[in-house]
Amino acid sequence: MAFIRFVQHNGVTQDVPLTEGSNLMELARASSVPGIDGDCGGSCACGTCHVVVDAAWATKLGPCNEDETRMLSMTPDCQPHSRLACQIVATAAMDGLSVQVPEHQF
Ligand code: FES
Numbered sequence: 001m002a003f004i005r006f007v008q009h010n011g012v013t014q015d016v017p018l019t020e021g022s023n024l025m026e027l028a029r030a031s032s033v034p035g036i037d038g039d040c041g042g043s044c045a046c047g048t049c050h051v052v053v054d055a056a057w058a059t060k061l062g063p064c065n066e067d068e069t070r071m072l073s074m075t076p077d078c079q080p081h082s083r084l085a086c087q088i089v090a091t092a093a094m095d096g097l098s099v100q101v102p103e104h105q106f
Pocket residue numbers: 025037038039040041042043044045046047048049071084085086087
């Protein structure tokens with residue numbers, strides 16, 4: 001089964017089923033991944049779906065859009081490979097993608 005891996009700040013991992021066309025925030029919430037709240041429902045307006053993409057995957061996902069970059073600039077602990085999970089739409093090619101959930105989201 002294709003999956004997306006969410007890694008908590010304490011190292012606990014959770015593999016959630018990958019559904020093409022859903023964004024990573026939706027996938028995380030469907031599997032109750034701690035720390036991914038998605039308060040704005042995916043409209044790129046809250047920053048509560050902040051994840052840090054594994055370096056090996058970062059270039060494969062492409063760059064942030066303008067709204068995402070602006071929201072991330074206001075997000076604590078923003079890092080070079082930070083993304084908003086709601087702005088990453090899952091495709092089959094993302095099978096095994098690993099993202100970290102920052103500690104500040106707990
Ligand atoms: S769910 Fe609000 S920015 Fe992603």
